[in-house]
Amino acid sequence: AQSVTQPDIHITVSEGASLELRCNYSYGATPYLFWYVQSPGQGLQLLLKYFSGDTLVQGIKGFEAEFKRSQSSFNLRKPSVHWSDAAEYFCAVAFMEYGNKLVFGAGTILRVKS
Amino acid sequence: DVKVTQSSRYLVKRTGEKVFLECVQDMDHENMFWYRQDPGLGLRLIYFSYDVKMKEKGDIPEGYSVSREKKERFSLILESASTNQTSMYLCASSRASGRAWQFFGPGTRLTVL
Numbered sequence: 001a002q003s004v005t006q007p008d009i010h011i012t013v014s015e016g017a018s019l020e021l022r023c024n025y026s027y028g029a030t031p032y033l034f035w036y037v038q039s040p041g042q043g044l045q046l047l048l049k050y051f052s053g054d055t056l057v058q059g060i061k062g063f064e065a066e067f068k069r070s071q072s073s074f075n076l077r078k079p080s081v082h083w084s085d086a087a088e089y090f091c092a093v094a095f096m097e098y099g100n101k102l103v104f105g106a107g108t109i110l111r112v113k114s
Numbered sequence: 115d116v117k118v119t120q121s122s123r124y125l126v127k128r129t130g131e132k133v134f135l136e137c138v139q140d141m142d143h144e145n146m147f148w149y150r151q152d153p154g155l156g157l158r159l160i161y162f163s164y165d166v167k168m169k170e171k172g173d174i175p176e177g178y179s180v181s182r183e184k185k186e187r188f189s190l191i192l193e194s195a196s197t198n199q200t201s202m203y204l205c206a207s208s209r210a211s212g213r214a215w216q217f218f219g220p221g222t223r224l225t226v227l
Protein backbone atom coordinates (compact mmCIF):
# COMPACT_ATOMS: atom_id res chain seq x y z
CA ALA A 1 0.00 0.00 0.00
CA GLN A 2 1.07 3.56 -0.60
CA SER A 3 2.58 5.29 2.40
CA VAL A 4 4.20 8.58 3.30
CA THR A 5 6.76 8.84 6.09
CA GLN A 6 7.70 11.92 8.03
CA PRO A 7 10.37 10.55 10.36
CA ASP A 8 10.46 13.53 12.72
CA ILE A 9 7.45 13.94 14.98
CA HIS A 10 8.81 17.10 16.63
CA ILE A 11 11.53 19.50 15.57
CA THR A 12 12.76 22.52 17.50
CA VAL A 13 14.84 25.21 15.83
CA SER A 14 16.03 28.62 16.89
CA GLU A 15 14.57 31.66 15.23
CA GLY A 16 16.75 32.61 12.27
CA ALA A 17 18.16 29.10 11.85
CA SER A 18 17.62 26.99 8.77
CA LEU A 19 15.00 24.25 8.62
CA GLU A 20 14.62 20.97 6.78
CA LEU A 21 11.62 18.69 7.23
CA ARG A 22 11.90 15.24 5.76
CA CYS A 23 9.35 13.32 3.72
CA ASN A 24 9.66 9.95 2.00
CA TYR A 25 7.04 8.00 0.08
CA SER A 26 6.87 4.35 -0.87
CA TYR A 27 5.90 3.99 -4.49
CA GLY A 28 7.83 3.68 -7.72
CA ALA A 29 5.77 5.82 -10.09
CA THR A 30 6.12 9.58 -10.11
CA PRO A 31 3.50 10.95 -7.80
CA TYR A 32 2.20 14.44 -7.26
CA LEU A 33 3.71 15.92 -4.10
CA PHE A 34 2.46 18.52 -1.64
CA TRP A 35 3.35 20.20 1.62
CA TYR A 36 0.61 21.65 3.80
CA VAL A 37 0.87 23.67 7.02
CA GLN A 38 -1.62 23.70 9.88
CA SER A 39 -1.58 26.39 12.55
CA PRO A 40 -3.21 25.50 15.88
CA GLY A 41 -6.97 25.17 15.58
CA GLN A 42 -6.93 25.81 11.84
CA GLY A 43 -7.39 23.87 8.65
CA LEU A 44 -4.57 22.99 6.28
CA GLN A 45 -2.99 25.55 3.98
CA LEU A 46 -1.06 24.56 0.87
CA LEU A 47 2.60 25.61 1.04
CA LEU A 48 3.78 24.21 -2.28
CA LYS A 49 3.23 21.46 -4.83
CA TYR A 50 5.15 19.46 -7.40
CA PHE A 51 3.63 17.92 -10.51
CA SER A 52 6.51 17.73 -12.97
CA GLY A 53 9.46 19.70 -14.35
CA ASP A 54 11.96 21.51 -12.18
CA THR A 55 12.53 19.41 -9.10
CA LEU A 56 13.11 22.43 -6.86
CA VAL A 57 9.81 24.17 -6.20
CA GLN A 58 9.14 27.43 -4.46
CA GLY A 59 6.18 28.01 -2.21
CA ILE A 60 4.62 30.61 -0.01
CA LYS A 61 6.17 32.09 3.15
CA GLY A 62 9.72 31.53 1.84
CA PHE A 63 9.53 27.73 1.78
CA GLU A 64 10.97 25.49 -0.91
CA ALA A 65 11.08 21.74 -1.48
CA GLU A 66 13.17 19.44 -3.62
CA PHE A 67 11.93 16.26 -5.27
CA LYS A 68 14.58 13.54 -5.43
CA ARG A 69 13.28 10.61 -7.43
CA SER A 70 16.20 8.32 -6.56
CA GLN A 71 15.50 8.76 -2.85
CA SER A 72 11.68 8.93 -3.10
CA SER A 73 11.91 12.11 -1.07
CA PHE A 74 10.35 15.56 -1.06
CA ASN A 75 12.02 17.50 1.76
CA LEU A 76 10.83 20.94 2.80
CA ARG A 77 13.35 23.69 3.52
CA LYS A 78 13.50 27.25 4.72
CA PRO A 79 16.75 29.21 5.07
CA SER A 80 15.70 31.31 8.05
CA VAL A 81 12.83 30.37 10.35
CA HIS A 82 10.52 32.95 11.90
CA TRP A 83 8.58 32.49 15.13
CA SER A 84 5.35 32.55 13.11
CA ASP A 85 6.43 29.35 11.32
CA ALA A 86 5.65 27.32 14.45
CA ALA A 87 2.93 24.92 13.26
CA GLU A 88 2.39 21.35 12.14
CA TYR A 89 3.57 20.41 8.66
CA PHE A 90 2.15 17.62 6.56
CA CYS A 91 3.63 16.01 3.49
CA ALA A 92 1.06 14.51 1.13
CA VAL A 93 1.31 12.42 -1.99
CA ALA A 94 -1.26 11.80 -4.71
CA PHE A 95 -0.85 8.60 -6.67
CA MET A 96 -2.43 8.87 -10.09
CA GLU A 97 -2.97 5.15 -10.26
CA TYR A 98 -5.26 5.46 -7.25
CA GLY A 99 -7.50 8.25 -8.45
CA ASN A 100 -5.28 11.06 -7.25
CA LYS A 101 -6.37 10.60 -3.67
CA LEU A 102 -4.01 12.14 -1.16
CA VAL A 103 -2.02 10.04 1.29
CA PHE A 104 -0.71 12.07 4.21
CA GLY A 105 2.28 11.65 6.44
CA ALA A 106 1.77 11.73 10.21
CA GLY A 107 2.98 15.32 10.43
CA THR A 108 5.93 17.14 11.97
CA ILE A 109 5.37 19.68 14.73
CA LEU A 110 7.77 22.59 14.45
CA ARG A 111 8.67 24.60 17.53
CA VAL A 112 10.64 27.81 17.18
CA LYS A 113 12.66 29.07 20.12
CA SER A 114 13.70 32.67 20.45
CA ASP B 115 -11.37 34.58 -1.68
CA VAL B 116 -12.09 30.89 -2.22
CA LYS B 117 -13.52 29.07 0.72
CA VAL B 118 -14.42 25.78 2.27
CA THR B 119 -16.64 26.23 5.29
CA GLN B 120 -17.72 23.75 7.93
CA SER B 121 -20.89 24.16 9.92
CA SER B 122 -19.34 23.94 13.38
CA ARG B 123 -15.88 24.48 14.83
CA TYR B 124 -16.67 22.57 18.03
CA LEU B 125 -19.34 19.97 18.69
CA VAL B 126 -20.14 17.88 21.76
CA LYS B 127 -22.47 14.89 21.39
CA ARG B 128 -23.58 11.92 23.45
CA THR B 129 -22.90 8.29 22.62
CA GLY B 130 -25.58 6.92 20.32
CA GLU B 131 -26.63 10.29 18.90
CA LYS B 132 -26.87 10.85 15.15
CA VAL B 133 -24.38 13.54 14.13
CA PHE B 134 -24.30 15.62 10.96
CA LEU B 135 -21.20 17.52 9.86
CA GLU B 136 -21.75 19.90 6.97
CA CYS B 137 -19.25 21.22 4.47
CA VAL B 138 -19.80 23.84 1.78
CA GLN B 139 -17.39 25.03 -0.92
CA ASP B 140 -17.80 28.04 -3.19
CA MET B 141 -15.27 27.10 -5.87
CA ASP B 142 -17.51 24.90 -8.05
CA HIS B 143 -15.18 21.97 -7.37
CA GLU B 144 -16.16 18.51 -8.53
CA ASN B 145 -14.34 16.59 -5.80
CA MET B 146 -15.03 16.75 -2.08
CA PHE B 147 -13.44 14.83 0.76
CA TRP B 148 -13.89 14.06 4.45
CA TYR B 149 -10.85 13.32 6.60
CA ARG B 150 -10.33 12.46 10.20
CA GLN B 151 -7.23 13.84 11.95
CA ASP B 152 -5.77 12.21 15.05
CA PRO B 153 -2.41 12.99 16.72
CA GLY B 154 0.41 10.90 15.30
CA LEU B 155 -1.76 9.48 12.53
CA GLY B 156 -1.99 12.43 10.17
CA LEU B 157 -5.12 12.72 8.06
CA ARG B 158 -7.06 9.62 7.08
CA LEU B 159 -9.63 9.63 4.31
CA ILE B 160 -13.14 8.63 5.37
CA TYR B 161 -15.15 9.20 2.17
CA PHE B 162 -14.88 11.22 -0.97
CA SER B 163 -17.21 12.29 -3.75
CA TYR B 164 -16.34 13.13 -7.34
CA ASP B 165 -19.81 14.21 -8.41
CA VAL B 166 -23.26 14.91 -7.06
CA LYS B 167 -24.82 11.77 -5.60
CA MET B 168 -21.56 9.86 -6.13
CA LYS B 169 -19.43 8.65 -3.25
CA GLU B 170 -16.57 6.31 -2.63
CA LYS B 171 -15.19 4.82 0.55
CA GLY B 172 -11.84 5.97 1.77
CA ASP B 173 -9.54 4.19 4.16
CA ILE B 174 -11.71 4.30 7.29
CA PRO B 175 -15.41 4.42 6.31
CA GLU B 176 -16.73 2.21 9.11
CA GLY B 177 -19.26 4.00 11.29
CA TYR B 178 -19.72 6.86 8.81
CA SER B 179 -21.87 7.68 5.82
CA VAL B 180 -22.02 10.70 3.50
CA SER B 181 -24.46 12.61 1.38
CA ARG B 182 -23.92 14.88 -1.59
CA GLU B 183 -27.19 16.20 -2.99
CA LYS B 184 -25.73 19.43 -4.36
CA LYS B 185 -22.35 20.10 -5.91
CA GLU B 186 -21.29 22.60 -3.27
CA ARG B 187 -22.32 20.61 -0.18
CA PHE B 188 -20.92 17.38 1.28
CA SER B 189 -22.23 16.01 4.56
CA LEU B 190 -20.67 13.48 6.88
CA ILE B 191 -23.04 11.46 9.04
CA LEU B 192 -22.30 9.48 12.16
CA GLU B 193 -25.34 7.23 12.46
CA SER B 194 -24.68 6.36 16.10
CA ALA B 195 -21.79 8.27 17.56
CA SER B 196 -19.26 6.42 19.69
CA THR B 197 -16.46 7.70 21.91
CA ASN B 198 -13.82 6.42 19.49
CA GLN B 199 -15.15 8.89 16.93
CA THR B 200 -13.95 11.80 19.04
CA SER B 201 -11.59 13.55 16.66
CA MET B 202 -10.94 16.51 14.39
CA TYR B 203 -12.85 16.27 11.10
CA LEU B 204 -11.60 18.13 8.05
CA CYS B 205 -13.44 18.70 4.80
CA ALA B 206 -11.64 19.47 1.53
CA SER B 207 -12.48 20.11 -2.10
CA SER B 208 -10.59 20.09 -5.39
CA ARG B 209 -11.07 20.28 -9.13
CA ALA B 210 -11.41 17.00 -10.97
CA SER B 211 -8.31 17.44 -13.15
CA GLY B 212 -5.18 15.45 -12.34
CA ARG B 213 -3.03 18.45 -11.50
CA ALA B 214 -5.24 19.74 -8.75
CA TRP B 215 -4.75 20.32 -5.07
CA GLN B 216 -7.15 20.22 -2.19
CA PHE B 217 -8.49 23.21 -0.31
CA PHE B 218 -9.34 22.57 3.32
CA GLY B 219 -11.96 23.88 5.68
CA PRO B 220 -11.13 24.98 9.25
CA GLY B 221 -12.16 21.66 10.78
CA THR B 222 -14.75 20.50 13.31
CA ARG B 223 -13.53 19.20 16.64
CA LEU B 224 -16.07 16.59 17.69
CA THR B 225 -16.21 15.22 21.22
CA VAL B 226 -18.44 12.23 21.91
CA LEU B 227 -19.19 11.70 25.60
